[in-house]
Amino acid sequence: MRKVEVCLSPELIHLFDLKGKIVVVTDILRATSCMTTALAHGVKSIIPVASLDECRALGKQGYVTAAERDGKKEEGFDLGNSPLSYMDPTLIGKTVAVTTTNGTQAIVKSAAAHEILIGSFLNLDAICNYLLSQFQxxxxxxxxxxxxxxMEDTLFAGAVGVVLRNNGYLSQQDSTDMAIYLYILAEKNLEAFLANCSHARRLQNLDITDDIAFCLTLNKYDVVPVMENGKLVSKQKVVV
Amino acid sequence: MRKVEVCLSPELIHLFDLKGKIVVVTDILRATSCMTTALAHGVKSIIPVASLDECRALGKQGYVTAAERDGKKEEGFDLGNSPLSYMDPTLIGKTVAVTTTNGTQAIVKSAAAHEILIGSFLNLDAICNYLLSQFQxxxxxxxxxxxxxxMEDTLFAGAVGVVLRNNGYLSQQDSTDMAIYLYILAEKNLEAFLANCSHARRLQNLDITDDIAFCLTLNKYDVVPVMENGKLVSKQKVVV
Incomplete structure (x- = not known):
């Protein structure tokens, strides 16, 4: 029987044996929502890097660059971390090098996995359908x-967890149960639920309320971003 | 305004600045429930140590010893990790050296705090009243x-979090909000709620269902266990 686990923080990733497993990395506000949006709007691929220096170096090689730290766009890079900015038609067919405070770090730390996917509420069903089609x-x-x-990443984990559990996956850790219970509490109105949470309140002060509302939209895109040879690309759609 | 934070795992403790703060360590099943019970039933003090070797060495110095690993009593020690075993009248006035899989490790890692308390559902109100009487x-x-x-430690954190938040403490991290929401979901029937969770299911296999029911009893004891010079003792009752 397949299993589902939730890792509540990249600082806990060493507790999980990722070998042979599919990892879904999520950073709802906003890195993985950006990546989903970018690939859905025709960006060819995304190179997630941990440091600003690596991102800058890729910029010199001709890649489009995107960099965020502490919720704000870094000076000297083409893009920040707003999903709306990835709808720009001039980005179609381009490769974007991206570094963010949290999301890209989590991707880098998940390297031991069989496969790394990028999940967000924007492609929730696409991710779940892909997972269900696999035997990992x-x-x-x-x-x-x-x-x-x-809260927002935990809620996404809960949203995936509910679907997998309903399809017979075993929950292996209480963190999975915690995420599922919280999602069931929140799902009727994600935005209102998050408005009461500490982290989202901090983000609202950065004047990104349009981004937040967008990132909490369910199933806007049918893409499955997957890491292949150090780049995120859109996986061919798999029919279950 | 005073703040309340929840650290969901000892592996995340380095993210918290404990200086000047009161840390409440909890390990509901069963270390901190044992410690609460022991002090309430007349044990004079408890020495929490991280390793079996340290515990054994203290045994040679004449202390009563208690050791648990993976939920089971270790061979060669006087006691395991059942709160019921601490009701033994022959333990009155004694000092017990204790090592457990998780709880004593968390205490050792909290050394930077202004003060370390031991909390469990058994002394929930006593802990909350003491915290409210302080300015930390x-x-x-x-x-x-x-x-x-x-889940069970997170629920206890939520139980304390609810009381502190209702008394004007600020929640500083989403982990606090997560714990509070989960406790509100669970509080009507902690035992039934936990019966559905992965970790408690594993513990039930160890044949400690009486212990579990006992550890989920609210406010059985009015003691505030506090670390003083490497030993846990019962703090004099403070009237708010």
Missing amino acids: DVVIVCSGWKGHSN | DVVIVCSGWKGHSN
Whole structure:
């Protein structure tokens, strides 16, 4: 029987044996929502890197660059971390090098996995359908905020967890149960639920409320971003 | 304004600045429930140590010893990790050296705090009343299970979090909000709620269902266990 686990913070990833498993990395506000949006709007591929320096170096090689730290766009890069900015038609067919405070770090730390997918509410069903079509155990890695768990990533983990559990996957850790219970509480109105949480309140102060509303939209895109040879690309759609 | 934070696993404790704060360590099943019970039933003090060797060495110095690993009593020690065993009248006035899989490790890792308290459902109100009588920020450290978060410690953190938040403490991390929401879901019937969770299901296989029911009893004891010079003792009752 397949298993599903939830890793509540990249700082806990060493506790999980990722070998042979599919990891779904999520950073709802906003890195993985950006990546989903970018690939859905025709960006060819995305190179997630941990440091600003690596991102800058790729910029010199001609790649489009995107960099965010502490919720804000870094100076000297083409893009920040707003999903709306990835709808720009001039990005179609391009490769974007991306570094963010949390999300890209979680991707880098998941390297031992059989396969790394990028999940967000924007492609929730696409991710779940792909997972169900495979025969691997699943670990959902929440990017959190500087090592701390956050609510929105946990809720996404819960949303995936509900679907997998309803399809017979075993929950292996209480963190999975925690995420599922929280999602069931929140799912009727994600935005209102998150408005009461500490981290989203901090983000609202950054004047990105349009981004937040967009990132909490369910199933806008039917893409499955997957890491292949160090780049995120859109996986060919798999029919279950 | 005072703040309350929840650390969901001892593996995340380095993210918290404990200086000047009161840490409440919890390991509901069963280390901190044992410690609460022991002090309430007349044990003079408890020495929490991280390793079996340290515990054994203290045994040679004449202390009563208690050791648990993976939920089971270790051979060659006087006691295991059942709270019921601490009701033994022959333990009155004695000092017990204790090592457990998770709880004592969390205590050792919290050394930087202004003060370390031991919390369980058995002394929930006593802990909350003491915290409210102080002027320090609070960090609730969940011991979890081998680095993973578990539901019962998170629920206790939520129970304390609800009381502190209702008394004007600010929640500083989403982990606090997560714990509070989960506790509100669970509080009507903690035992039934936990029966559905992965970790408690595993513990039930160890044939400790009486212990579990006991550890989920609210406010049986009015003691506030506090670390003083490397030993846990019962704090004099403070009237708010």
